[in-house]
Amino acid sequence: MAKAKGMTKMLEKRGALEGALLGALFNDILLVEEFKLKEDLFIKEESKIYFRILSTLLEKKIFEVTDVDIRLHCSEELKQSYDDFGGFDTIKNLQCKVSEENFESYLDDIQKQNYIIKLAEEGLDLDQTIEINIKSRIIRKTYFEIFKSMTCEECVAFMSNRHGTLVEYINKTGIEEHSGHISMDFLDTLDSGSVMGTPMDTVEIGDEVVRFMPYISRETLGFSPATLSMIASFVNCGKSTFATNLALSLVSKGENVLIICNELQIADFHTNFISYITVNILKNYSLHKKRLKMGNFNEDEKKIIQQAMDIYNKEFADNIHLVMLPDANMSIVESTIRKYVFTKDITCFMYDTLKMDFQSGSEEDYKALIKDSRKLDKLTKMYNIIGIVTAQLSQSFYGELCLDLNMLAGAKQMNEVLDTLIMFRDVFVSEMNPDSKLYMYPFQRVRNPITDEWEEREITLDKSQTYRMFFISKTRDGSTFRDTGTALLTHFNARSCTFQELCYCKPKRMSVNTKFFK
Numbered sequence: 001m002a003k004a005k006g007m008t009k010m011l012e013k014r015g016a017l018e019g020a021l022l023g024a025l026f027n028d029i030l031l032v033e034e035f036k037l038k039e040d041l042f043i044k045e046e047s048k049i050y051f052r053i054l055s056t057l058l059e060k061k062i063f064e065v066t067d068v069d070i071r072l073h074c075s076e077e078l079k080q081s082y083d084d085f086g087g088f089d090t091i092k093n094l095q096c097k098v099s100e101e102n103f104e105s106y107l108d109d110i111q112k113q114n115y116i117i118k119l120a121e122e123g124l125d126l127d128q129t130i131e132i133n134i135k136s137r138i139i140r141k142t143y144f145e146i147f148k149s150m151t152c153e154e155c156v157a158f159m160s161n162r163h164g165t166l167v168e169y170i171n172k173t174g175i176e177e178h179s180g181h182i183s184m185d186f187l188d189t190l191d192s193g194s195v196m197g198t199p200m201d202t203v204e205i206g207d208e209v210v211r212f213m214p215y216i217s218r219e220t221l222g223f224s225p226a227t228l229s230m231i232a233s234f235v236n237c238g239k240s241t242f243a244t245n246l247a248l249s250l251v252s253k254g255e256n257v258l259i260i261c262n263e264l265q266i267a268d269f270h271t272n273f274i275s276y277i278t279v280n281i282l283k284n285y286s287l288h289k290k291r292l293k294m295g296n297f298n299e300d301e302k303k304i305i306q307q308a309m310d311i312y313n314k315e316f317a318d319n320i321h322l323v324m325l326p327d328a329n330m331s332i333v334e335s336t337i338r339k340y341v342f343t344k345d346i347t348c349f350m351y352d353t354l355k356m357d358f359q360s361g362s363e364e365d366y367k368a369l370i371k372d373s374r375k376l377d378k379l380t381k382m383y384n385i386i387g388i389v390t391a392q393l394s395q396s397f398y399g400e401l402c403l404d405l406n407m408l409a410g411a412k413q414m415n416e417v418l419d420t421l422i423m424f425r426d427v428f429v430s431e432m433n434p435d436s437k438l439y440m441y442p443f444q445r446v447r448n449p450i451t452d453e454w455e456e457r458e459i460t461l462d463k464s465q466t467y468r469m470f471f472i473s474k475t476r477d478g479s480t481f482r483d484t485g486t487a488l489l490t491h492f493n494a495r496s497c498t499f500q501e502l503c504y505c506k507p508k509r510m511s512v513n514t515k516f517f518k
Contacts, residue, residue, distance in 0.1 A: 011043075017109055018047040023094035024103040025054055026065050030338045031103060032058055034382070041110060049081045050091075063339060065091065100331075112152040119143075119159065197222030198348075198386065203245065203280075204252040205315050210280045211500050212249050215488055216470060219478035220420050223250070225347070227419035228377040228387040230354075232408070234398050234425060238468065239390040240264050241497045242424075243352045244272040246388070250348055251319045255386065258340045258349045260333055262325045269322055272497040277308040279496035288495035321346065328355045330372045334379065341383045348386035351376065355392065370413050377417040393423070399513040401431070401438065403471045404482065421474035427467040427489070428512050438512065440469070440505040442489055459503055461489075468492045468499065469507060 025031055032054055039051050053074055057065060060073050067088035071079060086093075098106070120126060126144040147155050199222040201214035223229055231246075233239050240263065247257050259269065275289040284304050297305065321344055323336050333351060340346045354372065373389070380387035397407045403423040405415050415421065431440040443456040461467070470488040471481045481487055489505045491498070 011113070014113065015044055015047075017106060017113075018042055018044050019094055020098045021103070021106040021110060022047060022050050022054075023096075023098035024100050024106060025051075026091050026095050027098070027100050028103075028335065029054055029058055029063050029065060030335065030342060033342050034338060035107065037107075041114065043114075046085055049078065049085065052078055053082060061343060108152050112147065112150070112155055115152055115155055116147055197224035197227075198250055198253050198255055200246055200249045202252070203248045203276075205248075205277070205281050205311060208281050212245055213470075213488075213490075213499070213501055215501055215504075216422065216472060219472055220422075220475045221477040223348070223386045223388065224419065225384045225386055226381045228373065228380050228389065228417055229420035230373075230389050230391055230414070230418050230422070232391040232393055232403075232421065232423045232473075234393050234395060237424060237426060238492055238494065238499070239392070240268075240352055241272060241492075241494065242499055243350055243388075243390055244269065244276065244497050245499050247320055247350060248273070248276065248316065250386075251316050255348045256319045256321075256344065256346045258321045258323065258337065258344070258346045259352065260323045260325060260336055260349065261352045262328045262355070263353055264324070266322045266324050273312050273316070273320075274305060274308045275495070275497045277311050278304060279493075280498060281311060282308060285496070289497055290495055328353075330375060334375060337376075337379055338383075341385065346385060348388065349379075351387075351389045353392055354389045373414040373417055398425075399511050401428075401440075401507045401511060402481070402487075402509050403473065405473050415474060418474055419476055420472075422470060423473050424468050424470040424490075427469050429463065430512065431507065432461045432463055438508050438510060440487075440489075440507045442503050442505045444503045456504075466492045466494070467502070469505065 025037075031037070032051075037051075039048050039055070042048050042051055053070055054065075056074050056078065057063075057069060060069075062069050062073070070082060070088070074082065116126070124143060126147075127142050129140050129142050130146075131138050131140055132146070146158070150158065197220070199217040200212055201217040203210040203212050231239060231242060233242075240261070243259065247259055250257055261269070271289055271292050275287070275292055278284045278287040282304060287301060287304055287308075292305070321340055323340075325332055325336075337346075337349050340349070354369070376387050376389060379385070391408075393403075393407050397403075400407070403425055405421060407423070408414060427440075428438065430436040430438045432442075433439060441458065442461055443458045445454050446457050447453070448455050468490050470490060472478065472488075473480060473482075485506055486504050487507055489502045491500045491502050
């Protein structure tokens with residue numbers, strides 16, 4: 001490395017900085033792959049050795065660093081250096097002295113130093129004083145003083161006219177830029193329909209097509225990569241069942257889905273999948289979820305269940321990945337998503353359920369929920385995958401007939417990062433009564449053969465059935481409930497774990513609790 005003025009001053013803490021970065025990497029080895037880090041990022045020979053150890057473990061698909069794995073998989077030369085530097089005690093020391101949350105700060109400082117080193121090697125005098133015009137006044141500072149308060153990106157921008165390509169800068173901002181004409185390729189992109197998201201209109205299993213959510217799918221244009229969407233409802237309304245249906249629909253359209261759950265067990269999801277298939281595909285209405293959980297099957301029932309399992313294993317097993325968490329720990333959720341991006345090539349994650357303490361209603365709880373949603377949105381953009389979360393609405397709003405994003409309370413700022421927000425609730429008996437003030441007017445749209453115009457045709461509901469009412473509260477491409485005053489009515493069969501669109505409806509802007517207009 002060439003000697004340069006100011007260089008000694010700049011590199012005084014280089015060893016500690018590289019140690020901090022390595023500590024973060026040993027705590028979360030997937031960061032190496034995520035940020036596409038390379039050995040030449042480091043200057044110190046000891047740091048290069050540790051990075052080679054990390055790279056070796058990552059190549060072997062090992063994501064938790066242990067002394068045993070290092071000794072099993074690293075070369076003799078690496079192991080000798082590893083022992084010379086203090087073995088696993090040194091790694092543990094590095095791990096405990098850093099915060100993973102500061103990783104990007106450590107990385108940026110090292111990248112900035114590497115960039116400045118390149119500038120110095122090209123002959124830049126870091127102690128040279130230059131004049132800068134800022135807001136009609138001139139300040140005089142050395143290059144070293146100027147760079148000290150900048151990020152790497154800002155340093156590159158500052159020197160771009162002279163040295164814009166001296167060092168590879170790892171940009172994880174997700175910023176895209178374009179100037180000039182729209183090319184003809186864009187027309188081809190639109191014509192191909194590739195800008196649409198993955199629809200959820202049906203669940204396709206072999207030759208069978210089961211209706212799911214065609215209206216909502218059409219209005220929202222499906223779920224697109226690099227976006228975060230939310231499904232919100234009250235407790236015991238069927239969020240996890242809806243997630244089951246949605247996962248089957250997305251996989252049948254070609255997505256590779258990770259489901260992370262902090263409420264149900266993996267066996268519960270397996271039961272939901274089998275119940276859905278036995279009822280909707282095999283048309284066996286007796287082997288519903290409750291019956292499956294009771295056990296003690298006869299031989300005929302065992303054959304049908306085996307048949308359902310065979311269908312699931314053939315059509316879905318390779319593209320549905322289930323992870324059950326003991327609690328709602330966002331750091332574990334993040335690391336799990338990243339792990340499955342690298343190891344299973346997932347194209348979509350579903351997190352059931354994003355939680356908060358509504359009873360406390362503290363500002364800190366709301367801030368935490370907003371922060372969590374932003375972290376998940378960042379992951380969708382970083383890996384270009386679909387993100388879907390379910391969330392529980394506060395029971396204080398139960399009885400309101402029209403759902404909107406205000407019911408996210410202090411956390412409604414989450415709306416800023418959401419591409420789509422779908423909310424649903426129970427349907428009350430009085431809403432199905434045409435003589436009630438709460439009547440929701442269920443209807444279907446049919447085309448008049450004479451006028452060739454679409455008309456509303458009222459339908460009669462079976463009050464013995466169970467229904468759920470869905471609201472499109474936010475979408476970037478279609479109409480919301482606020483625009484149309486129209487919600488969607490679905491059949492909900494908890495036993496067969498099935499949601500199916502039925503018709504439209506127009507709920508009253510009232511509450512079953514207070515019985516007065518808002």
